[in-house]
Amino acid sequence: xxxxxxxxxxxxxxxxxxxxxxxxxxxxxxxxxxxxxxxxxxxxxxxxxxxxxxxxxxxxxxxxxxxxxxxxxxxxxxxxxxxxxxxxxxxxxxxxxxxxxxxxxxxxxxxxxxxx
Amino acid sequence: xxxxxxxxxxxxxxxxxxxxxxxxxxxxxxxxxxxxxxxxxxxxxxxxxxxxxxxxxxxxxxxxxxxxxxxxxxxxxxxxxxxxxxxxxxxxxxxxxxxxxxxxxxxxxxx
Numbered sequence: 001x002x003x004x005x006x007x008x009x010x011x012x013x014x015x016x017x018x019x020x021x022x023x024x025x026x027x028x029x030x031x032x033x034x035x036x037x038x039x040x041x042x043x044x045x046x047x048x049x050x051x052x053x054x055x056x057x058x059x060x061x062x063x064x065x066x067x068x069x070x071x072x073x074x075x076x077x078x079x080x081x082x083x084x085x086x087x088x089x090x091x092x093x094x095x096x097x098x099x100x101x102x103x104x105x106x107x108x109x110x111x112x113x114x115x116x
Numbered sequence: 117x118x119x120x121x122x123x124x125x126x127x128x129x130x131x132x133x134x135x136x137x138x139x140x141x142x143x144x145x146x147x148x149x150x151x152x153x154x155x156x157x158x159x160x161x162x163x164x165x166x167x168x169x170x171x172x173x174x175x176x177x178x179x180x181x182x183x184x185x186x187x188x189x190x191x192x193x194x195x196x197x198x199x200x201x202x203x204x205x206x207x208x209x210x211x212x213x214x215x216x217x218x219x220x221x222x223x224x225x226x227x
Contacts (some may be wrong), residue, residue, distance in 0.1 A: 042217025103148055105161040
């Protein structure tokens with residue numbers, strides 16, 4: 001079974017520029033999460049999707065961050081415009097939601113964003 | 117708001133030692149608790165998931181326990197090896213299945 005795929009792995013941009021990250025979850029996983037991990041911290045949930053609907057986006061800075069999950073599979077996370085404090089690793093995770101191993105979240109390798 | 121604390125923040129031990137990593141949380145109304153490993157520049161690897169009705173889970177040299185009433189979990193690593201060097205993250209899962217993470221314990225096992 002292929003794992004969670006993310007791209008790009010690294011991105012360097014200037015502040016006020018835009019950036020987009022892509023995530024492809026494990027096949028058949030209904031729930032998809034985006035987390036932000038700042039250096040030295042644990043990951044923080046940004047948004048949670050169930051199929052193509054948003055379950056929780058309470059910690060997403062909606063003035064600059066947006067996310068979508070078209071057709072309930074792939075997802076993109078966008079930042080526009082970026083700020084210095086957005087420098088972090090952005091992790092995507094997915095969860096099956098039913099059956100054996102339903103509750104375990106599987107993480108992708110992350111995208112490391114540096115904002116200069 | 118759920119707060120998750122991990123102690124110690126960093127730990128260095130010689131190879132072969134048994135060790136314990138601690139995790140505490142403020143709200144005992146959790147759904148599950150999950151321990152992860154994170155290697156530098158890599159994503160998170162799930163080690164153990166303990167459901168709220170369980171007291172412990174074991175996988176190889178790893179054993180995780182959960183005491184909901186006291187808001188604590190421990191990860192026990194037996195006979196540590198240099199390959200165990202990584203950051204270990206504890207995450208509490210709420211009813212919405214979102215993870216609330218601690219800051220992690222950075223473990224170094226020296227040969």
